Amino acid sequence: MNARTTRTLAAALSLTAALAISGCSSDAGGSGDSAGGKPKMTVSGGYMPEPVNDKMAGAFMVIKNDSKTADKLTGVTSPLSDDLQIHESKDQKMQQVHSMDVPANGELELARGGNHVMFMGLKNTPKVGDKVTVELHFEKADPVKVELDVKERTYNAQNSNGH
Numbered sequence: 360m361n362a363r364t365t366r367t368l369a370a371a372l373s374l375t376a377a378l379a380i381s382g383c384s385s386d387a388g389g390s391g392d393s394a395g396g397k398p399k400m401t402v403s404g405g406y407m408p409e410p411v412n413d414k415m416a417g418a419f420m421v422i423k424n425d426s427k428t429a430d431k432l433t434g435v436t437s438p439l440s441d442d443l444q445i446h447e448s449k450d451q452k453m454q455q456v457h458s459m460d461v462p463a464n465g466e467l468e469l470a471r472g473g474n475h476v477m478f479m480g481l482k483n484t485p486k487v488g489d490k491v492t493v494e495l496h497f498e499k500a501d502p503v504k505v506e507l508d509v510k511e512r513t514y515n516a517q518n519s520n521g522h
């Protein structure tokens with residue numbers, strides 16, 4: 360065996376090792392947590408400001424992770440739209456992201472001016488007092504169904520909490 364073959368073999372072996380490790384860690388969330396496995400999410404304060412038209416709408420809520428396992432919000436679905444996105448706001452601009460962290464024993468806050476769920480194209484235009492159902496999908500936790508209250512356009516959960 361010459362030096363070059365040895366190096367190639369070593370590279371191949373280390374690649375295999377890396378794959379084995381990453382495969383292992385993605386399994387660990389399901390079975391390795393002695394506290395009972397999957398994280399469980401609770402969602403509070405879900406609302407949608409009344410959409411102006413059927414083009415788009417935002418949704419806000421607080422997602423709480425009471426477990427010792429960090430998770431990620433990976434997607435949102437709803438009967439109201441076939442295209443829901445997760446957006447973050449940076450420098451007053453919003454951009455789509457593919458997942459958002461929900462820290463262990465922590466929460467992910469979706470609020471005006473920050474992270475939010477965005478409906479791109481609505482099948483109808485909900486009015487104040489209506490409910491909109493969404494289903495949140497996570498990397499590890501089971502999906503969670505949430506009923507959003509449709510609120511006035513100026514409604515802001517943070518302001519109302521302040522009083």
Ligand code: CU
Nearest residue numbers: 446453475477
């Ligand atoms: Cu957005």
